[in-house]
Amino acid sequence: MKNSVSRQAVTATIITSSLMVLIDMTVANVALPDMMGALGATSDQITWVLTSFSMAEAICIPLAGFLTLRFGERQLLMYSIGGFVVMSALCGQADSLMEMIFFRIFQGIFGAAVIPLSQSILMQVYPREEQGRAMALFSIGVMVGPVLGPVIGGILTEHLNWRWVFYINLPVGAVCLLLIFRNIQISNRGKTSIDWLLIFTMALGIGLLQMVLSQGNEKNWFSSNFILFSTMASVLLIIAFVLRSFLTRGEIAPVWMLRDRNLGISCLIVSCFAVGTFGVLQLQPMLLQELLNYPVETSGFIMAPRGIASAVVLIMAAPLMDKLDSRILVFVGLVLNAIGVWQMSWYSLEIDPFWIILPSVIQGAGLGLVFAPLSKIAFSTLRPELIPGGTAMFNLCRTIGSSIGIAVINTYFSYVKQLEWQSLGGSLSPDNKLLQDYAEATGETITNTAFIEQIAGLLKQQSTMLAFIYCFMLMVFIYLTLMLLLPLFRKKEQSSSSP
Template sequence: MSQAHPHSTAPDPGAHRGFITLAIMLATIMQTLDSTIANVALPHMAGNLSASQDQISWVLTSYIVAAAIATPLTGWLTGRFGRKRVFLVAVVGFTVASMLCGLSESLVQIVLARLLQGLFGAALVPLSQAVMLDSNPPEKHAQAMAVWGMGVMIGPILGPTLGGWLTDNLTWRWVFFINLPVGMLSFYGIKAYIRETETDRQLGFDFYGFLTLSLAIGLFQMLLDRGEQLDWFSSTEIVLEAVGALVSLTFFVVLTATAQGPSFFNVNLLKDRNFVTGLGFYFLVGLLLYATRALLPPLLQTLMGYPVVTTGLVTGPSGIGTMLAMLLAGRLTSKVDPRALIALGFSLTALSLWQMSGYTLDMSEGGIVWPGVIQGMGVGFVSVPLTTVTFSTLDRRYRSDGTSIFSLFRNIGSSIGISLMQTLLTRNSAIYHARLAELVTSASPAIRAGLPALLDPGSPGGLAALNNEVTRQASFLAYLTDFRIMMVATLLALPFLLLMRKNGNAPPAEIDAQVLE
């Protein structure tokens, strides 16, 4: 039976929408920031915790796997216990887990703490999105999603730069301690201003559905995370993870399709064409955005000799482009066909990737900044109208379930994108190296005449130096190939916008009185 809260003493959400927004945005930024902020601190952690490079990677893997498994659970927890209660527990759990990460004295301790971080943090983004949608009237949804989207994008953009600064000026432990004041402020805002949603204490739990989906997601994440390191399907571990993920997913689909009682995945979500199409596009946003973010820093630092600080300075402006485009898209979505804005965003993204595919090793910093700004604007013009249209026709009863699945698809897209692009980068580097090496031999008069003595292939030292340069050039060509592949994928996605309904801005005008407490 549903349990409402007619005697809530919390302030009217309409009068305190700013405080609500601030509270949930702090939670969103805290979670998304932690998905990337620890990356740059890994070498320092490895030395301090006496862990190898392979072992310290579990600091990232444990978080990703735990968050992926827990994300689909958000919808059921919200329906059973209430959105506010789940939100508060998630913020407290994430903040405490962050403190435990910073206090860790061994690899085992920090991996366990990161597992807790992932489990509690998984609910923060989908819950913040659901609260933003429900605390604003339909005509304000686009602007609300613009603000929410900025929080989602700020984390991954600022993470590496902030993490590097904290590690250099303090210690790697402050990468995690920084979450403590943010978490406390977010907890206060949620507790004071957000109302509780209706709950159903009799809501059943599909344990087998949860178990099979969790196994499928967890094994798939492990496969993606360790595949490149273990040479993919030449490794027994990767084969077992692939088989296990496929079998688990098959069982989940069968159980969901034949369920007579409560099902862990609400199949009603699949009846909404806008929602299903939106999942596909958000998957692609995750794939393109995070893959590019993963490719640029090593390209700039390893091949072009950029210091860490300079790398942050030339990649940071892309976030400015995203914010500006989101603010503009928030105002335009109610006046312009949202599909046109999404098409504009994907077109700008394709343009930026085309520009990146024309990088040279001696290009200026401005040549790196502007494609990043254009790509950032593309992401901004996609995110706001896409989120608005995806949920515009979805019944509000399914919103918590929908936002958790929405976030899950973005995360899976980013995992696949990073793994796929890194695999192609490694393989294409080897291919280009072989092709260039065929042309660079001591028997080639043009090579002998055109190279300085330092790169003379006739001497052992010159041959080694020449091989290093060939490797550098081959790696650079492989990066450019990755950018071209992502550009083509972006353009191929555009026709699928026709699957979305044009008029998707008309959800119920009234806001449920029990949405916020």
Template structure:
């Protein structure tokens, strides 16, 4: 790649960082936003949900909009819109305006990841795509890992509004680079498949709402969740059945007939469940249960992020040239699963490095998985269809992340109740072990103080066991994707992508 193209590389990596970091950086600030506006838990959920629903719903349309308005115009408009709505989020004067501006953020940010990926593929020759994905991975995978750390620092030393303002200088720099380097493209007028568009938006939007709101609304015990789940299922079935062989469908399903691309979408879905699900519950675990200060909870992600960054660079620059990419993917899934398994073995006395070292293992796994997987996924996709394929791949990753957050959050809540009931059966005033446990504290099971201490201990132990179950599930999700990785086609360095998947 010529030196003149490096500004584009830096620009698209920055745009990727903008989008994915915003998903995790805001989570740390939610308690402060909740206090500032006097929100309930349900209202707080919408601050996160509104962004994700808007982003996931329009991400598959990336290829369609590129053909209509051009890649340069779309990405510059998306960056400008994202920056503008970020500023408005920081200026929000009520929860209603904040949710509205978060929707705007999501709509604009949806195009940043797919466009960044396809631009990088064009900027690098085929034999250097591993390097391209290493750079891209630094934005897509490392940024959300460091997001909680940066969010904690900004919230602690400035204000929750700063987590939105931090996007502005990054967006300005990326826009300056792209405006000077990215060439304009020819566009063409395309008819809009309005029925297909409506079905797709309904299916994805309702699925995302089901996942994001399920835990707070008692899942299928809620009429709202029943309606959103049924609407998603019905719209999804009609969308796929109607568009599977339709040449002008709003999303090109023929891309999924490629074995490597289809298998990669399955693998990235499960990887999203494992990685992002664990990242989502880890701050809750260390802050809510282990009583870590917000800054210490943020620092906990630094070893994981550094390991992921090193792993991606080494994988893209060295390992992909010497080892079958499929074996690297399997190793990455194995290390990601192992890291989560190690977290499942912790207890209430876990120290910083008891938590940090499993993160290092997972971080190395993230780099080993992401770089070769992205290369294998697009090995048969022509340049003309990369934007479309990147949109599909991006929304699959996002849905996997949402499934992971929803399932692991539900696991913690549900299993806490199960363990409470099981442990509670053992904590009776007549059991000798209970009296022996309280004796060194100068308490008895029948005293009010003793009963309160037992209740507090019971809550903590029940929650600890629930988190162990959740991290175990995250580990199993990574291991379960290994068969999908083995389905991938063997990489063919000499095969021209332009002749494949046509």
């Protein structure tokens, strides 16, 4: 692994494998309407296709460090990719919603270890002075995958059918397995012990949290006894899990490692950063398809430049990752994200596609400049044997942050939309001079049914657009706030330190 050729082969293997798993996080989103009819599911039920995957992934990510010691990196990566491909095939042939959810759970279980394991392998293969470049190359997959998911899903669903959203993983997975077999030789197996109490509290606590975040807005949050009970149980179980982790200092879900300042702050930043990033990825398709009436495939192509910009910037910045202060790169990335999302707050119902793409490109350029150097900082003060556990915690925080982001943004969006609808609609009375003038200009009367329906439609459009704008401004605030945490990092990287 010492020569550059072998490192390049390992990097290509890791990126290809990670990209396949990351694309599956979002590839099924656009296919949900087609799945509803085929699986006999309602609009409420079909969301479990997404929820089941994210729940299983979040529960199993913290086990990556423990499983690495049990099986070794090479063996675990082969098991993970092999199982992921098999479950993808079974998802594609599912004939009922229950079958689909069952196979999606196991798809999430097998895919959970791939991302933290990939980061861990790269950190071991590259010398410390080149780890920044390694994280930059790896981040191409992490940033581009979720963005490409809806594009690929839209194309496959439009021109083939929704089952190919899953079948496409078979040839890609076969290539990944061949590359892993030929190029990955790392296998740091070690002594492990199973703490069943920790596993029980972690699995139930994180699983319930993911379910609450996925279903809360749909069930009107705490007005639902189910959501209220699940939240209380989740909080108690997670507290027990965290206390147990600090008490035992074991390899399973090593929350105790967050005592390391760089890792702890990095996990906080990446979780909050994921709130904004996945919030945008959630809102923009809604804006394009439901408000601006863009077709699914067109929406995917309009969103694609964000991922392309991330990849281009990461490739260009990779040689600088080990030469510049990582905190400066994260700062620049946060600034670009803030500028891009701030420009999104200028959107209107008459916006040109160019002005939708431009802010996305600016934000995309900033995505990689946050994730790659932040990954380097996170593991810079950990001993080599602690890196697998550190990557597991880092990716767990990213995963939970994305779920929180989607839940928070959806809830805030619904609240603002209703508030603005009431605010704008409150002044629409027959005595309103502007309304009378508008009716006269269009040749209508205020009491005409068609005119009332037209005004109701305009009211809905404007209140919805204002909700999008306020959500984008919330994300700008998140990005600006995260800048305040950057001075807290340790400047000097010490490989001998421990949490």
